[in-house]
Amino acid sequence: MALITLRNLGVTLSGPVISNLNLTVGAGDRVGIVAPNGRGKSTLLNCIAGRLDPTVGEVTRSRGLRVGYVEQNVPIALMELPFADVVRQVLSAEQAASESWRADVVLDGLDVPEVLRQRPLSQLSGGWQRLALLARVWVTDPDVLLLDEPTNHLDIAKIARLEDWLNALPRDVPVLICSHDRAFLDATTNRTLFLRLEQSQVFSLPYNRAREALEQADASDERRYHRDMKAAQQLRRQAAKLNNIGVNSGSDLLTVKTKQLKQRADRLEDAARPGFLERSAGAIRLANRGVNAKVLIALDDASVETSDGTLLFKSGKQWICQGDRIVLLGKNGAGKSRFVEMIRRAIIGQNGVPEAIRLTPSLVLGHSDQNLSSLADDDTPLAAITRLFELGEQRARTLLAGAGIGVDMQSRAIGRLSGGQKARLAMLVLRLQAPNFYLLDEPTNHLDIDGQEALEDELLTQEASCLLVSHDRSFVRAIGNRFWVIEKRRLVEVDGPEEFFASAVGQMA
Template identity: 35%
Template sequence: MTTLLNVLNVSFARGSNPLFENISFSLNSTDRIGLVGHNGSGKSSLLSLITGDSEPDEGEIRMPRGQRIALVEQFVPAELTQLTLINAVLAALPEEQRTDCRYQADELLEQLGFSTSHSALPLHSLSGGQQNLALLARAILLQPELLLMDEPGNHMDVIALEYLQKYLLSNHSQPFLMISHDRELLNNCCNRTLFLRDHRVYNFDLPFDRAAQALAEHDVKAASARQAEEKEIKRLQASAKRLAVWGRTYDNEDLARKAKSMQKRVDRLKQEQTTVSRGSGLDLQLQTETLRTRSLVTIEKLQIVTLDGEHKLLDIDFQYIRPGDRIALLGRNGAGKSTTINRLVDAIGAGDERVRYNPNVIPGYYDQELDQFQCDRGRMDWLSDRSDAPDQRIKQVLLQNGVPYPDFDRPVDKLSGGECARLMFMLFQLNKPNFLILDEPTNHIDIAGRERLELQLIDSDATLLITSHDRRFIERVANRWWWIHNEQLQELNDLEEFYSVIKQEANPENEQISSTGPIQPATANAAMNEDEALARIEVLETLLKNDKARKARFQKPAKQQEWQRELAELWKELE
């Protein structure tokens, strides 16, 4: 086992803001590491230090001399956007190697789901997910000994994600360090997890779900230890103070000396106190109203077309949305999900007979492009422009969601995607909509934020129409599924129907691509099988819980029995 990377006592700050302090970890040739942290914790900055694009303030980063490293960037470099797909991929190589490597590049693109016709298309004309796959192809073509990936699954539809996962799973010998907020991708493809938090790094030789559980257990123990330490410090401080008073009162040097010694012990204990996580300092809250009516929206004989009106995307013969429905709109990139969302939003208050809204509907719309933030208004003013809430209430909501007073006036066009997303949910908190239309709300939110959003959406009894590429988010939140397929909007009885078709499209040769178990080193086959079983158990228990949470007439007893039988078999195998 070869050591490919050593991060030794590294500290780094952005301006006056420290991102991490005195962190250390190593990466070996069998490691496939997921790097996890909240927005702004310094994950991309750490990759920049490893590639040498930035220098640490303290500490050092060591790698074998001449080692090949490749980075899959988070965003497409501007100089590549006008190139064709094949030329953008080949541009990663020195010019003299490009002709000889053309066949290899074509073969690689085919593995990642591209057809021959894609090769001549400009990179900017491809979907965001396809562009990210092209960036992955550029990195792989360099045959790196260490692969770095900065959110490679961003903007990928389920097909593109399947190809990404398929590649990572089929290339077991490729060590990597991957930043991702996609919990399924992290679970399926990583055997180690690093959490960047509290300016420190927490290392677990486990895939994400089990690592997150281990971190939570660590936090509980740390909080308990900190409580005991503070109790001991208070006891010693009281004793030191009492001895000091007695020493002065009775002019007793021995008591005074003991008091000083005890105070030194207190000072040492304070310096060595167990660290307890402060969290991200950010919160995400949601408040909605429930509308008591039989129907919120009725859709009938509606055709969805492209923005220029030239091409039909799909037909909707008849659909309805009732209070409490949490509908996931599914489909490939380009199928018309966002266009359908926009068409339904445009129909609000328009008197359109094809899209009829209950007159008491109060909508809340989350635009995946975050176009509403293209202005220089401060947070406070931006919310005030869009809400009738008094200023005091707006200030209260900002503070509740972790925004300090000095940042109230920060222009919204200077905010990160994650900060914009949180501000949008603050607006919902103020306006209390009874129908939320959320187009890719998870795109810019870290894992902790996604988990918080899931709980908020489920607990709020909100009526939802959502699109998301985050499979776990859809599994946990949705109770109905609309699928855009063959230019029709179909209702599915089960989310697994959709994913089974997607897997077949990505694996036409019926290759067995693991969708549940994390990758482990090749020497640990027994452990890998157990991990796969545990991950499948979690999926099945979630499906059961979500189905049983529905009203009785919407439950699927046959599916519940099937899931329960599979659970019993899995637990029996693990005994």
């Protein structure tokens, strides 16, 4: 029995976002919703939740259906409330008086430590804030759960815990998940909707198997499209010949026949609608200026410390060589970002860097942190690019457009860009810096799956040397050829990431 039905759904905001979408959601469905940045995923969830009316078509929900929607961002009004109060706040007065235990059950189910339950959300990590929103919705006992980018800001252990929690839900509770985390989608879904402006596709498969089916369907569509376009061209050539003969002979029959051929060609072209030609929200390109040195960075037992001097770990003797793509693994708080920042400061020549870090003189850095802090919110993309690099305005506008920053957004404050647009702008800055060493802290944050795969392809194709931190398991597996793990206050090289991933799951068991 269908709990939610979408019929010919279409949404137009500043332009068409969704069109002619048909979908049914029944008990037990775990639907992954996949699309490039800005292509309507959150809009679709808002329509299903009843928070936005579609422009055309309809959304039908079974009578009395309670829909729980976990949105991406924490409302400002909740930031100063303690974690537990954020959850209890949504209980009715009667429930709060007699069933406050409901909140405790949800918090226990998500393994929220007692010490965090009384802290305001503003003092917690982005990952705990996301889980607070989830707990706040789940305590209302919804019949359907909608999750918008649920793994944003979660470390690997919390992602694993969320996977376990979702898979332990009653099987009759449908869950719809918008996510760019491929491994998470594979672990939690049994259906996949590839949301497209035209010809959205649904497969009763988890993400990776659905992706293979989509590629086969797209290949078939492409063959049919080219065949139909070729047939339409032949019809138009025939029509042109008949038209010339008809004009010269004055034959009304040939004029009618010419019109019919043109109409057949029009129908073929209109029906083609090549969904397989839909593209990502913007291209990602990198550069590698190369370097002659074999060893780029040498570490001689460098110490990584907190701001008050507490030792987090020591590096031991380690080397980063040309062609290395090193993934740095460790639990939250182990010092990964501090280590990356220490390397960055050493490369740019800041004071206070340990002598235990030695660099080849020809090293040129390309750096991006997880908050994209090199991009000022009050700057504009056009001003930033033209100031940082010797580019004419037209060249800068062309590069920005290619990265998915349209002309209408190029003079808009960077703070008003979406996370995906800002991430692509950061990748463009990296490309123009033409580095020979990349230092990347959570580079896939905010990138859609097309963007993640483009970044993977560029790092591999450019044979880029890099040190990176990521909680994206698919990205780590695709990119890394060396792996460092922070454990017991030491930096240890391991053969691969799987043991660390498994231990992260064990931490939450």
